[in-house]
Amino acid sequence: MLRRIIGAVRLDPAIYRELKADPTATIPALLVVALCALAAGVAGLPAGGLPAFGTVAVSAFVSWTIFVVASYIFGTKALPGPETQATLGELVRTLGFALAPSLLLILGIVPAVQIVVAPLTVVWVFFATLMALRETLGVGILRALLVAVLSYTAAMVVSSVLLSPATSA
Numbered sequence: 001m002l003r004r005i006i007g008a009v010r011l012d013p014a015i016y017r018e019l020k021a022d023p024t025a026t027i028p029a030l031l032v033v034a035l036c037a038l039a040a041g042v043a044g045l046p047a048g049g050l051p052a053f054g055t056v057a058v059s060a061f062v063s064w065t066i067f068v069v070a071s072y073i074f075g076t077k078a079l080p081g082p083e084t085q086a087t088l089g090e091l092v093r094t095l096g097f098a099l100a101p102s103l104l105l106i107l108g109i110v111p112a113v114q115i116v117v118a119p120l121t122v123v124w125v126f127f128a129t130l131m132a133l134r135e136t137l138g139v140g141i142l143r144a145l146l147v148a149v150l151s152y153t154a155a156m157v158v159s160s161v162l163l164s165p166a167t168s169a
Helices: 002-009 013-021 023-078 088-098 100-109 111-137 141-163
Strands: none
Touching: 002 013, 002 023, 002 088, 002 100, 002 111, 013 023, 013 088, 013 111, 023 088, 023 100, 023 111, 023 141, 088 111, 100 111, 111 141
């Protein structure tokens, strides 16, 4: 698993192709996502304590799940390439490991470090996501970029609706 995490953060296309082809990598990919969600929760501790930890961790996991489903819909149904042959499971595996740079968010427990780590992580995960989408969907970088942008937008909208606190009248 560590070899795959390292390959994913190094943006190695061979690792993403390997993950796509290996159904036994689904549980490790979900473990990476869970660890990344916990790391994001740790980054929320300085600002809001334990309540922020839980809220941020759950939000991160839910948002990632919505992103994967949106990527499947946009990438395989709405905007498939001529060679696109991807399943939801394949996207779970590749996009799960593409989230691995988020493990750095655990350093966010130190607010001064968080200022550097958070933006770096966002950019790094974005490029890893592009690599994962490109390799999993069998598309070029522009189509992968379009799928990513549409999926991120859908995930933000749906997450904000699902995760927003109920308003009382």
